[in-house]
Amino acid sequence: MSRPYAxxxxxxxxxxxxxxxxxxxxxxxxLELGSGSGQHAAYFSAALPLLEWLPSDLPECLPGIEAWRDDAGENCLEPIAIDLLSRELELPIVDAIVCINTVHIMAWQGTVNLFAAARDALTDGGIIYLYGPYRYRDQPLAESNVRFDEWLKGRDPESGIREFEQVSVLAEKNGFELTADLPMPANNRSLCFMRRN
Ligand SMILES: C[S@@+](CC[C@H](N)C(=O)[O-])C[C@H]1O[C@@H](n2cnc3c(N)ncnc32)[C@H](O)[C@@H]1O
Structure with missing residues (x-):
């Protein structure tokens, strides 16, 4: 098959x-959630050979991710199906979770499920890394993100750019402490949460 490309x-x-x-x-x-095309899994696994990288996404995305494994390190595992909107979501036991550009694509319930399941999947010191655009209560949303949010809601009214403060409260309720909130190119952020017993 031709490989998906983002x-x-x-x-x-x-x-x-x-x-x-x-x-x-x-x-x-x-564990990477919402791996999409599989390009990140291939690139990050090759660049970080001491980590085992487990890609995942909705079942229909798995063949594309699999196709990118030719470029991946041997430490890139076979992708698995994970639907964050599934009821009773369970995640495999891992040391860290990476979720790039996916929180704003799904209904908010997907993020609620992610943190609840991550609480069981990670032990003390385990990491959740989120990348994407976020809105902050005390700051106007960048113009490019205003347009992106409108586009997202036009496709799915339940999707949209999430509020940093709401994500932080959700994380705290599930036993995670915010350890990083960093600016990234194109008005994106890197958020990192650490599991605390
Ligand atoms: C914008 S793409 C980002 C893909 C990839 N992480 C990247 O940055 O290129 C959003 C991804 O979220 C996935 N996704 C959407 N709904 C999901 C759900 N309910 N559970 C898990 N993944 C989901 C899509 O299949 C898609 O791969």
Whole structure:
């Protein structure tokens, strides 16, 4: 099959890699949620060979992710189906979770499920890394993100750019502490939460 290709992955993979090199544990297993085309899984697994990288997405995305494994490190595992909107969501036990440009694509319930399931999937010190656009209560949304949010809601009224403060409260309720909130190119953010017992 021809491989799916998302141009944005070529633009954001290096800035994201710079950040996750510092935030993720040096060794262990990373679960990627909403892996999409599979380009990030291929690139990050090759760049971080001491980590096991487990890509996942909705079932229809798995063949595309699989097709990118030719470019991936041997540490890139076979992708698995995970629908964050499924009831009774359970995630595999891992050391870190990475979720790029997916929180704003799904209904808010998907993020609620993500944090609830991550509480069981991660042990003390485990990391959730989120990348994407966020809105902040005390700041106007950048014009490009206003337009992006309108576009998202036009496709799915339940999707949309999430509020940083709402995500932080959800994280705290589930036993996660915010450890990083960093600006990224094109009005995106890197958010990192750590599991605390
Ligand atoms: C904008 S794409 C981002 C893909 C990839 N992370 C990237 O940055 O290129 C959003 C991804 O979220 C996935 N997605 C949408 N709804 C989902 C759900 N309910 N559970 C898990 N993944 C979902 C889509 O299949 C898609 O791959």
């Amino acid at each position: 141009p944005a992955c070529d633009r954001n993979r290096e800035p994201i890699l710079t950040i996750i090199r510092d935030l993720l544990p040096a060794t262990g297993k990373v």
